[in-house]
Amino acid sequence: MSALPLSGIRVLDLTQVYAGPTCTRILCDLGAEVIKLEGLKRTDITRLLVIADNDSHDDFWNRMGYFLYRNAGKKSLTLDFSEPDAVELLKRLIPHADVVAESFTPRVMAQHGLDYESLCKIRPDLIMISLSGYGQNGPWRDYTAYGMGLEPACGISSLTGYRGGEPLRTGIAFTDPYSGIAGAGAVLTALHYRRRTGKGQYIDLSEQEAAIPIGGYALMDYALNGREPERIGNRSLWFAPQGCYPCRGEDNWLVLTVRDDAEWQAFCGAVGQPKWAGDERFADVLGRHRHHDELDELIASWTREQGHIDAMHLLQAEGVTAAAVLNPKEVLLDPHLRERGYFEMVEHAGGVRPVPKQLGARFAAFDTNVRGTAPKLGEHNREVLQGMLGLSDDELNELQEAKVIGETPELAVPLQMMQMMVQWPLTSLLQMGALGGLEPDFKKQLGLEQTAGE
């Protein structure tokens, strides 16, 4: 294994929450040194989400699962932009940075004199990326955005929903990581250009725009035919049957797609129904499309008797495109992902926990393993400010006393109240049906206790 492709590249990461941190975690996994900046009054809000063991004693902001996933391997520097001193310190860091990443609404950076034009004067070959909800210009440029609002804004929710039903969101904010990956690609493109020409540049990434192409077929149908899409549930635009079918046990499901006549024959053989295979109504794709409702009934009559994971293996062995709908715990325990080392065990202030790989690409010549744990708030203040800027102990103490830097958040809500808010009412969430299970022995099930004890 050789050196990582971005070793020697330094990124100042002013991004927060999800899209930006995904972008910079990929750069970090590829070898860049990523210094994450947070204000003490404005810590990354993911420092308040999903706390280890739902236990918020002491420095709870350093034990958050959501933060760990997106920020593993980075360094943490606290600098509060509401303090002019902090802005000056940031400007002094710019000569040491190859890349600046930020995810504020467009007006914020300019307000602090930190727009690209100004930073470029300090470091002419700087690469800067802004990840914003709606881009740097246009009537919606100042709109604030969370991922939950952006999937519908990019058109995907209008394609998602039960047949004849309302538009629905995916159960996660997936345009955020999508934009983050696109952003990493943009930075790599800019680095490639800089290597050849010595020139930096500015990247404007609108998270709304980035994910619009996912709806390519429907966009083109409107562009070519002026037609708006219908929501078709789990069915396919091209293949029949396709759907999600109930299996044995509680809330277990199987998806399958029959892509052609041969796959239909294979399916009938696999489930032991030669009668279906010989039924003229189902012989070709148009027939299967026309009789999709009846087919759904027939298929469900078979799947109801099967375990969802067993049925996947049985059908795949016969060449049928099928998969079990895994719940989050089953994903963590999935043998395929385990064999591929998809989850890495990371020692963290909240204990040893599995962290999924961020980049969906594996390289033969180097590993993109997570490069370390997530940093505690302000953990690298001294290293960065003394190592890079040469600040003295006295200067550091002054900054600490002025609360420009620090290790404890200075949030609007008192810490004690926050301590209560970050604990989730798991039992109530289970009772209302938002959780499918609550397992106190989860660490044993995941093999974490053993790992921790080694």
Added chain:
Amino acid sequence: MSDLALDDLRVIDLSQGIAGPYCAKLLADCGAEVIKVEPPQGDYARTLGPFPDDVPHHDKGGLFIHLNGNKKSVTLDIEAESGRTVLRKLLAKADALVESYAPGHLASLGLGYDDLKEEFPDLVYCSITPFGQTGPYSGYRGNSLTCMALSGLMYVTGDPDKEPLCTGGEPAEYFAGLNAFVGVLAAVEHRASNGGGQQIDVSMLEALGAADEYNTTLYSFMGAIRKRFYSRQLFAYPADIFPCKDGHIVVVPGATGFPLGMAVLMEQMELEQNPLFINLWMRSIQWQKFEEILRPYLLEHDWRDLLTRAQELRMPFGPVMSPGLLLEDEHMKERGFFQEVEQPEVGRTRVAGVPFRMSETPLRQGVAPILGEHTHDALLELGYDAEEARILRERGVT
């Protein structure tokens, strides 16, 4: 020096469908010369439509046009020895290969990475498959739906009393394409500093799985198994889509929207004192009570009005856009996201733009090639003469 960022790169796009072609399209948009090597009957995406007036034609498929802008099309039957010879000549001048065959297929034709690495030591060889090149499911068949299922994303999407729901628009394919784009660039960067090409293994499942926001984390940190519940975020309710007077609106009050911002928006200041507006967890758990207050208000207002007023109050509400709304939208128009192109055989049409803007090296917008448009020229460039090109064509190799 051209102002295209990647114009020193040449890529052979041997992939079909969505993921691989989208990766290669992004490289082409950024300036790489991308030669799409298609079987003589064409990439199967050419058959998927949508076609103008629903009349199928291999040069008019909307999805194909969407995914193959700025590429050249060379038809080549790589099942034939002479086709493979042409491919090797193309690879000799290429920096990267993108392919999406089932694991082992190209190796069975003598075109696996191990077969090529000695001849082309600097080649970046990017393979995109549903489940990756290794592991127990590597030989399984997959698509966006199976990846949604196995990633856990489908389990948390949809209504609690209904079956899990697949997200529209083939997201796993595009996630994989984007990861492959990053992968190729990272490998090119690595080659520049360390020398040598390599194989990249992109798994659609892992590419999509990395979008799992917090569901596996919720189990590995708290032992809680999240289940679909109207697709809402557990920590940010409502943050979901609601019907309004003329369509839908995403109600996302954000970290600071409750209680004041929402009370102002809804023009009922007494709501600021309502415990359902003050306490997140009370609101989440007694959500029916909360929605009895929220829904009637929304039904009396248009989505543009709600969106504008909420944004004025710094609450990140979002619009629910359809393809038509997007293509006709003022914001999109001012940003120039959709661009009109003169697509051969189709005429003027609009295509979606690039996912990011670069100040020094603007990404280019281009048309998709007609099937085999560049075969003849490419053969001549490789040193074949017109007579040989004719024989290859008439023998069905190109």
